[in-house]
Amino acid sequence: MKYALAIGYPLRLTAVGGQAVQEVELRDRRVALSLEQAMQWGALSVWRELGEAERSGAEELASLNVVVLGDSAEEILSALAPCIPLRQGFGLPMEEGTGIQLGEEQILLTGLQESLWLLADGRTTLEEALEQAGVRWREAGQEQQELILENLLGLAAAELYYFR
Secondary structure (H helix, E strand, O other): OOEEEEOOEEEEEEEEOOEEEEEEEOOOOEEEEEHHHHHHHHOOOOOOOOOHHHHHHHHHHHHOOOEEEEOOHHHHHHHHOOOOEEEOOEEEEEOOEEEEEEOOEEEEOOHHHHHHHHHOEOOOOHHHHHHHOOOOOOOOOHHHHHHHHHHHHHHHHOOOEEEO
């Protein structure tokens, strides 16, 4: 496994058994992560190759179903395909295109990001959203799949998009 990406919605910090934990909401349940696990989980929202030291933590998080693993963009997209994306923010027209207001920050979206953000209604799977956006990722080459993933992760890194 070369890559790992966080899934789930960071719900809250709370105490369980006298210890602080972060709850991550998945589609069908909530998972409590130790603060160390939560820090590892939070660092896995960007497309980059894992370092050797990160792999065991990523595998532990994958066993809790809050991380997907893979050796390529295609494997990561396949693992994310059944997830249900959930959007955050408020869309605004900007001179350069469409932006999303989240708190006091405005984030400019690419055309693909705008389409995928609009389709992230909390009911539609990522696979369905990609299909509706006209993205044929299964037939795309490696470079194109990485570009698709980078667009998705740009939304996730800006906290505009979560996978459940």
